[in-house]
Amino acid sequence: MPKPVTIFTDSLPVSTKWATNMSWKKRIGQTVVPRLSAYNRVLDKLYRKGVEIISSEGLGEKTGYSAAQIRKDLSFFGEFGQVGRGYYVKELEDAISQILGLDTTWNVALVGAGNLGSALLAYPGFRERGFKIVAVFDNDLRKIGKKWEGVVLRDISEMQEKIKEEDIQIGIVAVPVEAAQQVVDMLVLSGIRAILNFAPVRIVVPEDIELRSAELSSELECLSYFLTNEKAVG
Amino acid sequence: MPKPVTIFTDSLPVSTKWATNMSWKKRIGQTVVPRLSAYNRVLDKLYRKGVEIISSEGLGEKTGYSAAQIRKDLSFFGEFGQVGRGYYVKELEDAISQILGLDTTWNVALVGAGNLGSALLAYPGFRERGFKIVAVFDNDLRKIGKKWEGVVLRDISEMQEKIKEEDIQIGIVAVPVEAAQQVVDMLVLSGIRAILNFAPVRIVVPEDIELRSAELSSELECLSYFLTNEKAVG
DNA sequence: GTATGTGAAGTAATTCACAGCT
DNA sequence: AGCTGTGAATTACTTCACATAC
Structure with a gap:
């Protein structure tokens, strides 16, 4: 049951998957986008290796960023994880690709x-x-x-x-x-x-x-x- | 009359020109070194144009950084300016080159x-x-x-x-x-x-x-x- | 008058730590 | 038990503003 996301002007509920109407337009720091790019590369590699799920800590080890950093970065854009489980690799990769605009050429x-x-x-x-x-x-x-x-x-x-x-x-x-x-x-x-x-x-x-x-x-x-x-x- | 520079362990006076025994080892942020590089490039161009002196504000316009930023950045390493006048272009360029280690090949x-x-x-x-x-x-x-x-x-x-x-x-x-x-x-x-x-x-x-x-x-x-x-x- | 150098104030970014879900 | 998502705390960075020097 996803929580409502707070927005600039007012708040509204957001579906579990990202993708919705850019409701996540909190102000994103200058630092997070380059990191998303790094997360995405690692996720892609994991996916091709057949890894299905990964925790923020695991992703942290692979990317060199802290687990907290990763969770906070992602939280700007939505809720992509399964509490108690981690992140589904494919799902997260798709989400980040979409955020970065890499789903087109x-x-x-x-x-x-x-x-x-x-x-x-x-x-x-x-x-x-x-x-x-x-x-x-x-x-x-x-x-x-x-x-x-x-x-x-x-x-x-x-x-x-x-x-x-x-x-x-x-x-x-x-x-x-x-x-x-x-x-x-x-x-x-x-x-x-x-x-x-x-x-x-x-x-x-x-x-x-x-x-x-x-x-x-x-x-x-x-x-x-x-x-x-x-x-x-x- | 240069002021003494405060150091990690203790303090000691520092000559007008930079160059001394690394006495300026306060902790430098991750962000300043790349900016020094940018300052240096602009100073080099100014020097070749024959400009002799420039204020932090002037350098700010050319580099895109704020005057305060520039002054603070430089202050980590010493006192290079003439109060009331600005910075001598050649002198500052040489100082930054030395700081960056660009005085050798x-x-x-x-x-x-x-x-x-x-x-x-x-x-x-x-x-x-x-x-x-x-x-x-x-x-x-x-x-x-x-x-x-x-x-x-x-x-x-x-x-x-x-x-x-x-x-x-x-x-x-x-x-x-x-x-x-x-x-x-x-x-x-x-x-x-x-x-x-x-x-x-x-x-x-x-x-x-x-x-x-x-x-x-x-x-x-x-x-x-x-x-x-x-x-x-x- | 003019512009540096720098503490103090203000922002931004990161890490902590934990409530709450599975 | 395990891990996310997130406010609170911390740390890093930038800007303000002014005392000081020429």
């Missing part, structure tokens, strides 16, 4: 077909998780028209048209720093709604656009910090 | 010469920030012995020897999930002290090894979440 545009761009294009992990790069743009005339990984390289000028045509919602930016903001502006104008940026610069986007930046060198700099300070050899 | 080993691995090898951003990939390992016999970007591909079996020989402290793991933990274990045995992992699995390392993971798909999954939920079109 996303069309993705990639801008920049240099080293990094072409690696991302060939990276199988994106496709596996439902992200399909259906358009690649570059401004290097020698590359335009060539077919890489089954996708034709297009000139940047075709961006707007192609993004509309293919209903692309997500853009990946893998261009040099100097070009990054400009490319992002173009993507926004083309109607894209979320951007993953690999250029190590601060990018500004309108409020309604979601932006994430993956700073490769910055990660190494953090390691460098810890080597020179925290974990310095006596 | 780090030798880096790359494991995995697939798509992602070779893109990382060719990525100029690492070298620019002082990270030099001096060894690349793979287990694909067809690749071994070939020279890429000036670096000879070696068999994984040579790892231990080469890492000692070149005094490599940092390892980058760009192998498939199945192999990742095993590769990390080998790196650790070879005496590496920090690892940047690109495989989307949880990796465990001994306490004294610093590990960071860059999860490419996870970033996209976060975007997917925000598209399906927070920023859903009415």
Whole structure:
């Protein structure tokens, strides 16, 4: 017998399974979504191994997060567990997939077909998780028209048209720093709604656009910090 | 006239410039180091533009962090500003570089010469920030012995020897999930002290090894979440 | 006047601990 | 007996606001 879930404005009962009318719109912290992604990966592996049920503690061991953390994270979205038993692996995986929006395929545009761009294009992990790069743009005339990984390289000028045509919602930016903001502006104008940026610069986007930046060198700099300070050899 | 800095065990005065005996070992939060990296990049750009001095507010505008945040972050490490004036760009950049350990070059080993691995090898951003990939390992016999970007591909079996020989402290793991933990274990045995992992699995390392993971798909999954939920079109 | 450096206040994230269900 | 879901407690992080210095 599920308990009512408290909402922003008022409260209403919610069915046992998640899926309902987004009634769980409490404010979600910045930290939980990346963790859901991790839970999901582990659940997927467990499912393929034939594990049917797992406790928050078990999932904690596999993911590296605390059992309490996992229970709290999930509780933002609903009640997925069986009290006294744990979580049914398949059921929880499906629920999280739905929460993350991974129950559909996303069309993705990639801008920049240099080293990094072409690696991302060939990276199988994106496709596996439902992200399909259906358009690649570059401004290097020698590359335009060539077919890489089954996708034709297009000139940047075709961006707007192609993004509309293919209903692309997500853009990946893998261009040099100097070009990054400009490319992002173009993507926004083309109607894209979320951007993953690999250029190590601060990018500004309108409020309604979601932006994430993956700073490769910055990660190494953090390691460098810890080597020179925290974990310095006596 | 710099104030004494309070330490864990006792306190002692600190010279105007940072640089001293790690006296600033208050506990630094997980969040500040990545920000230092961002400050540094902006300072570098300002310096090359000829800007000599900047306030925390000015730096805040450029980096996207609040002025208070910046001041607090820096205050963990010392006093770098001129009250009433701001921060001398060059001086602050040098200080942060030193804090991050970017005043030396780090030798880096790359494991995995697939798509992602070779893109990382060719990525100029690492070298620019002082990270030099001096060894690349793979287990694909067809690749071994070939020279890429000036670096000879070696068999994984040579790892231990080469890492000692070149005094490599940092390892980058760009192998498939199945192999990742095993590769990390080998790196650790070879005496590496920090690892940047690109495989989307949880990796465990001994306490004294610093590990960071860059999860490419996870970033996209976060975007997917925000598209399906927070920023859903009415 | 101007802007730092920093305690104090305010938020956010995490962990505790346990009532309540199976 | 076992484990979830969740308020309460704790800890971490950020912002405020101002005394202090130039």
